[in-house]
Amino acid sequence: MKTPEVIPGTGVALYRGEDSRTLAEALTVRVVDQLRQALTQHGEALLVVSGGRTPEAFLRRLSAADLDWARVHVVPTDERWVAKDDPARNSRMIRQFLLQHRAAEAQLHELVSDGQADPVAAATEASTRLRELPWPAAVVVLGMGEDGHTASLFPGAPELQQGLAKDAPLVIAMTPSSQDTRRLSLSASALSGANATLLLLQGEGKRKALELALAQPQALSERPIRVFFQQPLEVFWCP
């Protein structure tokens, strides 16, 4: 893997891939290395991965990695309040693209368990259930929208301040006005402090949105991705 550059004026490392295939390969190498370290040191590892469309090539590539997957816990950064088999469900994407081949044995932990009455009850239940996992995560792979949201920490969401609070529970129910479904999101504190925090982006729009967010790192609630500029962050980007 090429040595990443550092984005000028920030501590953010940037790995530029030529295309989504080379980017998926580079990200897989980095994630496998981090998971292997955690498995060696702790006997288990927690991998947190974003939803959306961008991670597909990476998840497919990662599924073939030679790891002791039975000892790897996998959690989505967030979830949409939709049925388990709905194509918009992030855990469905993880099952479809990651929990295959060697990675079929990984332990996926849903944010929304069956039979939950509403997102707030589901978030409370998940915060208790997921507490048993080996936090902080070995690696968190974040995505980002062009509005600077990450996970389901959306600018303007009424629950955003709760989601950004240092004492937030692991999982928060969110009602972002820009989205057509309610969401559950890991809180900023749950997503922070991982041994490696990686941001996966594709396209010029995301690159420009990252530059905008980096230009004013202090205004967290305007662009929640900024929370992650306060710790070591590695960006994996391709055109």
Ligand SMILES: O=C(O)[C@H](O)[C@@H](O)[C@H](O)[C@H](O)COP(=O)(O)O
């Ligand atoms: O459920 C989700 O949508 C995500 O977890 C979200 O934070 C995602 O990472 C960004 O919206 C980017 O999504 P794309 O990869 O589809 O552009």
